[in-house]
Amino acid sequence: MKSAPQLDLLRGRDEDRRPDLAPTPPLARHPSCPRVLDRIRRVRLFFPELDGISIRVGLTRAAAGFAAREEFMVWMNPSGLTLHTIAHELTHLLQNLGHVPKGEKSADLFALARHRTLVDEIPCYLKVPRPVRAAWPERREEIERLLHRTAREAVQERDNGCRTYLRWFERTFADRWFELAPPRVPSRPTTTQLGLSIPRRALPDHGTWT
Known part of the structure; x- marks a missing residue:
């Protein structure tokens, strides 16, 4: 079974075809409601599979976002709401x-x-x-590009029959990251960092410690 095609370009919508979002009363009363709905509309443009579907949008503080399993409804946390969070919840739909x-x-x-x-x-799961x-x-832009490229290739791996495509992504992304930014070799710890002390040597001639 092939996956839904991934979009390469932002495809515009006519105003009369603008996505239909229905905020719940708690969200409608919240001062951030216009901003939240605007961000969801921006992201929804990349999900043509949801065209013509009315999506209810609720308010949550318990997590970054939620999505219903049996209806077209999502809950968003206005605090620090990212495009990836919205895309993640729309993907649940x-x-x-x-x-x-x-x-x-x-x-x-x-x-x-x-x-x-x-x-x-960075993805949560x-x-x-x-x-x-x-x-x-x-290095945000570099990481964003690497995440997107590796994710697209992982989807293609799945389309080609790879059942472990999620592990493929995690392994491949890690390998590519360490090629770009190899881990630093830790310096040799000092005795102080190790919590050790070295007894000072007595100098009988002067009666001092060094």
């Missing part, structure tokens, strides 16, 4: 339609593969080397 394999890691992967524009944070998170502030 594609899972409900049978377009994408089930699971959180799969939602992460297909969200990363959807479009380079939507990769604006897929494993990435710890140094990647440390390097994010200074």
Whole structure:
């Protein structure tokens, strides 16, 4: 079974075909409602499979976002809302339609593969080397490109019959990252860092310690 095609370019929509979002009362009363809906609309342009579907949008503080399993509804946390979080939750809706394999890691992967524009944070469920998170502030664009490229290739691996495509992504991304930024060889620790002390040698001639 082939995966839903991943978009390469932002495809515009006519105003009368603008995605239909229905905020719940708690979100509608929240001051960030216009901003949240605007960001979801921006991301939804990359999900033509959801055209014509009314999506309810709720408010949550318990996590970055949630998606319903049996209806077209998502909950978003306005605080620090990223494009990747929105893409991840919309990918869950594609899972409900049978377009994408089930699971959180799969939602992460297909969200990363959807479009380079939507990769604006490190995925939450897929494993990435710890140094990647440390390097994010200074090498963000480089990491975003690598995440997107490797995710697209992992989707292609799945289309070619690879059942371990999620592990393939994690392993391949880690290998490529360490090729770009090999781990530093730790310097030899000092005795102070090891919590050791060296007895001072007595000098009988002067009666001092050194």
